Amino acid sequence: MKVGVVTFPGSLDDRDALRAIRLAGGEPVALWHGEHDLRGVDALVLPGGFSYGDYLRCGAIAAHSPIMAEVIEAAHKGMPVLGICNGFQMLVETGLLPGGLIRNDHGDFICRDQKLRVENTDTPWTSGYREGQEITIPLKNGEGGFIADEETLKRIEGENLVTFRYVEVNPNGSLHDIAGLRNDTGKIVGLMPHPEHAVESGFGPDTAQAMKSGTDGLVMFQSLLRQVMAA
């Protein structure tokens, strides 16, 4: 199964996302923002970073870059898309996911191993988790505060679109502790924390068992591969 990762000018975590796909057993395909070619991939990851310097608004210029026309079209046709951090910001900028992301309420960049609760396993990206499972993956952002108006929040909660919620610490002032969302079909998921940084023991968050042994993020990529193979 081919999973594409789009590199934008200023992407930081594209290599890590490609690595995560490989470690999960998929075939990673590097894609370039300036092309109109998805190279026959079966699913897409929009990676973290600071695309176009995050000028204008985070993810806003990337959301209008050439390849996004194909990404949006494929997403509407049901291709699984995962947006991580800056990729999540792109998904809200394109309107594929509801709400918006603004500067952290405390004004600082924050980097920590973050505990999350998996609220929804009915997506190709989360089917390998248990409903309510708590996972720990790195979080690193300056503008991860999730916001939406009352009506949108009501819809998000009512339609069970919240996919990940911050546990114990809300690191950025996100409303309703929302860390990640899915769209109505579940194929499109976006989250601020970074699953691709917790995929290989020795390089992940600390766990009760051993330092840097956390691999909770790997399940996200394995879920996708398993789901598509089963289909």
Next chain:
Amino acid sequence: MAIIVIEVMPKKELLDPAGKAVLGAFHRQGMSDFREVRIGKRFELHVEGDVTDAHREKAKTLAEDLLSNGVIEDIVDIRVEDSPA
């Protein structure tokens, strides 16, 4: 020469953490005259020659589609100004 000026502000009901940080700096300087600071953006679109209705129309479309995000921001003004040299 004229420019089209587009002004965008974070929505009133939303927290503006950047503005809040600046207000904090005011307070640290002992300045308590101002209750709130909000930070927005001013875009200047430079035009060759006169600003036409077509320019205005395109500026409005760009303001809505790219320069602002209606979920978190409001376009507060689009106007024509003399070019600052």
